[in-house]
Amino acid sequence: METQFQLLFDKMKLEMQQQSVEITESITNNIMSRLEEKLIPIIEENKSLKLKIETQEKEIEYLKREKRNNNIIIFGVDETEKTTLELMDMLKKTFKNDINIDIEDNAINNLYRLGKKSIEGNKPRPVFCSFVNGWKKNEIMKNKKHLKKIYVTEDYPKEILAKRKALQAELIEERKKGKIAFLKYDKLVVKETINEKRKRETSSSLLSSDLQPKKQQATASLANRTNVFDVMRMRSNSLTNAPTNKQQ
Template sequence: MEEQFQALFDKIKNEMQKQNLELKESITESIMEKMDEKLINIVEENKNLKKKVENLEREIEYFKRLERYNNIIIFGLEEKEKSSHDLTLNLKEIIKQDLNINVEEHEVNKIHRLGKKMSENNKPRPVLCSFTNNWKKYDIMKNKNNLKEIYVTEDFSKEVLAKRKELQPRLTEERQKGNIAYLKYDKLIVKEKNGNQEKRKRETSASPSLFNKNQPKSSRL
């Protein structure tokens, strides 16, 4: 009789263990399914957030570029002015003399020296000049090689300047091949000498294109 009770007890025990194991597996499977669903949602949200951040970064870069679009940086302009007005007159005189281009005061949006003045350094600080329209800047940049005492460049960010410096060896290489090559913002543009087709060598960059078809027409340059 005792043996029968023991056998029955062992059977009940085994059955309970089996049910407990099945219950654990069922609970674990249910939890994992819910976790998978949540993880899928989290991953999808992260993807959407990443896209939004990338779009915001492109927009910020676009507006930063737009802000600099009418600017030039002048090097070598003697630092003798006492005010922004004097600085404007000095620059106007040189541009008129060397390029025969008239710069009216109302065409200058802002003008100032870059960096802190160092008494022990006789080298004049660069000048940032921002025009109210792009036409005046374009005229000056188109004829900048005729400037005698000063040197003029575009107003680029540090990141773009670093990219342009990185592309200089390839620019030189393409020109040595006889190709027409030049830098456009942070890209190397190459026109092969044996054809009219323009070949663009685009480097990886966070900069947005000003001609991005997704940009609204009113924002394109």
């Protein structure tokens, strides 16, 4: 009797454990499903917010670039002026003498020296120049290599200047290889030279000419094989017809 009661007790214990596990799983599943139902709209809203933030960041970046699009930074201008008008006259004369570009007073939107003046005063501070539109600025940038005493650059943000500085070593390496390489905003652009293009075109044409005779040889060998089979057929036909002719 005791053993039967023990077996019955063990059986009931196992059933209760299984029931508790099932109840726990069902409760957990219900809770998870309800949580998922509540989390789905939050996740979707989070995705839409991320997309909006990315779009706004792109718009801000575009506006920043547009704001600086008509600006240039000029290095090497002697710091002898007393007023902004004198500085403007100096730049106008330099651009006219070196690259034959006339700059009207109303073409410049803003003009000033960058940074604090050093006590020694040996090195002139760079000049910030903002044009009303991009025409004059683009004209100057196209001809800046002909400037004699001054040097002109784009007005880049600090983070873009850091990226361009980091790309300088790679730019020099690509140019040493004989390739056309230049920096476009914060990207390194590498192009093939005319000689490299000609070499590639010549090698590809040579490969195609090498492949063509092989194809012709393959087709010729196939033709020869067919001719051999024809000859063999003709011989077999003649052999089969020979005895019948003799009997006749």
